[in-house]
Amino acid sequence: MSSRRLRSRQSSSTRITEDQIIELVSKLQALLPESRIRGNDRVSASKVLQDTCNYIKSLHREVDDLSERLSQMLATTEMSSAQAAIIRNLLTQ
Amino acid sequence: MDAEAANRGTEDTHKSDACERERKRRRTGAHPQSLRWKSPTEQQSYSSKLLEALHHARRTSTSSSAANATPRSRAVREAADRVLAIAAKGRTRWSRAILSKCRTLKLRKKRVAVAFGRGRHRKPGFSSPAEAKNPPTLERKMKTLGRLVPGCQKLSFPSILEEASDYIAALQMQVRAMSALTEVLSSLGSSSPSSSDPNS
Numbered sequence: 202m203s204s205r206r207l208r209s210r211q212s213s214s215t216r217i218t219e220d221q222i223i224e225l226v227s228k229l230q231a232l233l234p235e236s237r238i239r240g241n242d243r244v245s246a247s248k249v250l251q252d253t254c255n256y257i258k259s260l261h262r263e264v265d266d267l268s269e270r271l272s273q274m275l276a277t278t279e280m281s282s283a284q285a286a287i288i289r290n291l292l293t294q
Numbered sequence: 295m296d297a298e299a300a301n302r303g304t305e306d307t308h309k310s311d312a313c314e315r316e317r318k319r320r321r322t323g324a325h326p327q328s329l330r331w332k333s334p335t336e337q338q339s340y341s342s343k344l345l346e347a348l349h350h351a352r353r354t355s356t357s358s359s360a361a362n363a364t365p366r367s368r369a370v371r372e373a374a375d376r377v378l379a380i381a382a383k384g385r386t387r388w389s390r391a392i393l394s395k396c397r398t399l400k401l402r403k404k405r406v407a408v409a410f411g412r413g414r415h416r417k418p419g420f421s422s423p424a425e426a427k428n429p430p431t432l433e434r435k436m437k438t439l440g441r442l443v444p445g446c447q448k449l450s451f452p453s454i455l456e457e458a459s460d461y462i463a464a465l466q467m468q469v470r471a472m473s474a475l476t477e478v479l480s481s482l483g484s485s486s487p488s489s490s491d492p493n494s
Contacts, residue, residue, distance in 0.1 A: 217452055225455035232462045250435040253458060257442045260465040265371060267472040272366035274479045275348060284482070285349050291478045292341045 222246070229253050331463035340381050341471045347373045372396065378468050387453070388461045391445020 223246075230249045233256055280288075330336050351373055375392050382389030440446045440454050443461045 221452050225452055228459050229455055247432055250439060254438050254442060263469050267476060268371040269367040270476050272370045275352060276366060278483055280349060285345060288478055289342045289345060293338045
């Protein structure tokens with residue numbers, strides 16, 4: 202299966218098979234948070250694409266939100282290199 | 295390279311995780327890149343690199359007055375995306391697109407152009423009468439998806455799907471790492487009053 206995917210990536214002239222698309226769509230669906238709730242077979246490709254777009258947008262919003270909070274926190278706390286090292290240690294625990 | 299990642303996982307006493315990952319890889323033949331984003335080692339490496347980048351960015355922004363051009367949250371977002379793209383090690387199109395976006399000086403011009411483009415696309419019912427048999431077509435959704443993933447606007451169906459899978463996995467890790475970083479910083483901030491000694 203993986204060899205089929207690799208070959209398709211290199212040769213752009215081959216027709217895209219239905220199976221490839223189904224496989225990729227199901228892989229996408231597995232990443233979506235809602236896939237655990239629904240039965241995986243009933244969802245159409247169109248719905249998966251819609252959910253994927255919405256999910257990426259929400260992830261972007263979340264990252265923007267976190268960036269906002271991080272920037273505020275970094276602005277108020279002056280961080281020396283020693284403190285940065287401490288933070289790094291805390292993160293790796 | 296994946297064997298190395300698996301070894302690093304065992305060092306962190308995540309032996310079962312590493313074995314499961316290998317079994318998953320053999321069973322589904324899945325692209326190992328997507329599973330990398332789930333490993334805690336990857337997340338920790340991303341967190342520390344992000345911290346370094348933010349620390350460095352703060353030092354350079356206090357020395358020059360560049361902080362007026364980009365708001366701080368935008369700078370943080372860009373640093374986070376850049377470090378994420380670097381973590382992808384150039385294997386995916388979206389990561390290369392992010393890195394090339396950071397390096398071009400036409401960034402501001404691009405933003406204006408994109409803003410106009412986005413404004414046009416946001417109008418509902420823009421489909422031409424010749425094409426539109428079913429308005430919410432698969433193709434239109436693919437195009438939307440292609441625009442959401444950086445650097446994937448004109449790719450084929452399977453390429454966009456592949457890039458999107460990896461991009462989502464990477465974004466999930468980014469969110470996890472930044473959330474952890476925020477928690478650590480907030481706990482540090484609340485426990486000790488460390489806002490003394492400004493550099494300037």
